[in-house]
Amino acid sequence: MKLSPEERIQLHGFNNLTKSLSFNMYDICYTKTREEREAYLEYIDEQYNADRLTKILENVADIIGAHVLNIAKQDYIPQGASVTILVSEGPIVEVPTEASFDESPGPLPEAVTMHLDKSHITVHTYPEYHPYEGISTFRADIDVSTCGEISPLKALHYLIHSFDTDIMTMDYRVRGFTRDINGHKLFIDHDINSIQNYIPEKIKDDYDMIDVNVYPQNIFHTKCKLKDFDLNNYLFGYSKEKLDSNEMDEITNKLKMEMDEIFYGKNMKRHT
Numbered sequence: 001m002k003l004s005p006e007e008r009i010q011l012h013g014f015n016n017l018t019k020s021l022s023f024n025m026y027d028i029c030y031t032k033t034r035e036e037r038e039a040y041l042e043y044i045d046e047q048y049n050a051d052r053l054t055k056i057l058e059n060v061a062d063i064i065g066a067h068v069l070n071i072a073k074q075d076y077i078p079q080g081a082s083v084t085i086l087v088s089e090g091p092i093v094e095v096p097t098e099a100s101f102d103e104s105p106g107p108l109p110e111a112v113t114m115h116l117d118k119s120h121i122t123v124h125t126y127p128e129y130h131p132y133e134g135i136s137t138f139r140a141d142i143d144v145s146t147c148g149e150i151s152p153l154k155a156l157h158y159l160i161h162s163f164d165t166d167i168m169t170m171d172y173r174v175r176g177f178t179r180d181i182n183g184h185k186l187f188i189d190h191d192i193n194s195i196q197n198y199i200p201e202k203i204k205d206d207y208d209m210i211d212v213n214v215y216p217q218n219i220f221h222t223k224c225k226l227k228d229f230d231l232n233n234y235l236f237g238y239s240k241e242k243l244d245s246n247e248m249d250e251i252t253n254k255l256k257m258e259m260d261e262i263f264y265g266k267n268m269k270r271h272t
Contacts, residue, residue: 016147016176016178017147017174017175017176017177017178017186017187017188017189018145018146018147018174018175018176019145019146019147019151019152019153019172019173019174019175020143020144020145020146020152020171020172020173020174020175021143021144021145021151021152021153021155021156021170021171021172022141022142022143022169022170022171022172023141023142023143023144023156023159023160023168023170024139024140024141024142024168024169024170024171025139025140025142025163025165025167025168026137026138026139026165026166026167026168026259026262027044027137027138027139027163027164027165027166028135028136028137028166028167028234028255028258028259028262029135029136029137029138029234029235029236030134030135030136030234030235030236030251030254030255031129031134031135031136031236032134036236036237037129037136039236039237040127040136040236041078041079041127041129041136043236044079044125044127044138045075045079045080045081045127048081048125048138048140049075049081050073050074050075050081050082050083051073053073053081053083053123053125054071054073054083054085056123056159056162057083057085057121057122057123057142058085059158059162060121060142060144060155060158060159061085061087061121063154063155063158064144064146064152064154064155066087066088066119066121066146067087067088068085068086068087069085069086069087069088070085070086071083071084071085072084072085079127080124080125080126080127081123081124081125082122082123082124082125083122083123084120084121084122085120085121085122086119086120087119087120087121088119119144119145119146119147119148120143120145121142121143121144121145122142122143123140123141123142123143124140124141125138125139125140125141126138126139126140126141127139130258133254134251134254135254135255135258136236137258137262140163142159149189151172151190151192152172153172153192153195153198154198156170156195156198156199157198157199157200157203160199160203165226166225166226166259167223167224167225167226167259167262167263168207168222168223168224169221169222169223169224170195170221170222170223170224171219171220171221172192172195172219172220172221173218173219173220174187174188174218175218187218188218192220193213193215194211194213194220194222195211195220195221195222196209196211196222199222206226206227206228207224207225207226207227208224208225208227208263209222209223209224210222210223223263225259225260225263226259229252229255229256231248231251231252231255234251234255235251257270
């Protein structure tokens with residue numbers, strides 16, 4: 001239901017609720033030899049270097065309506081990268097309305113639509129590998145923290161679009177409080193029952209998804225695991241046609257075990 005200006009809550013001063021989105025993605029790959037592993041890590045470092053990550057975060061800033069104040073970025077040796085962007089209130093092209101809080105997927109990069117202040121966006125990448133089982137994993141952690149009218153969940157659709165991911169975990173938290181003109185505290189300024197409402201249906205169809213939400217504390221958690229498994233998508237530099245059936249079964253079991261352990265957040269019993 002659309003609210004008139006008279007029906008909307010009037011605040012005492014600036015909306016200083018802190019809304020934080022943590023987006024965590026994993027890409028899994030089987031790298032049988034040292035050469036394959038090194039080639040995979042080199043590919044990841046090139047594909048998701050600090051310059052590429054900076055562009056992704058700048059697009060996030062555009063989507064949530066932020067003005068970039070400062071960028072710090074670093075490519076690490078032997079692998080990995082980090083980017084931190086400080087942002088402030090951006091141009092306001094329309095008056096914030098209740099539509100800002102609709103539980104619907106946000107846009108891909110187009111134009112600034114809202115505003116915020118005292119905020120930051122960060123990304124850190126973690127390429128790594130198993131010491132002897134041939135599994136290589138690329139993880140990226142992205143945090144979008146805003147203070148103001150808009151939820152960083154509006155950037156979630158674009159973030160998913162920007163990474164090829166087998167496992168995703170997402171956390172959304174609203175912290176602090178703001179006051180209405182009578183001094184009454186508001187601990188959240190929009191309705192939300194699941195992070196899934198900010199993910200397009202086409203993407204949700206591709207994943208198994210679990211929610212763990214603590215509604216009274218404004219804490220929301222969603223994790224996702226890709227449903228379909230095609231071994232060719234996890235072999236680096238060759239296809240499964242080069243493997244015999246025993247090798248395919250062994251590699252498939254290792255990859256699925258890795259994905260299940262990440263998804264459920266625990267080590268599982270391995271069959272020998």
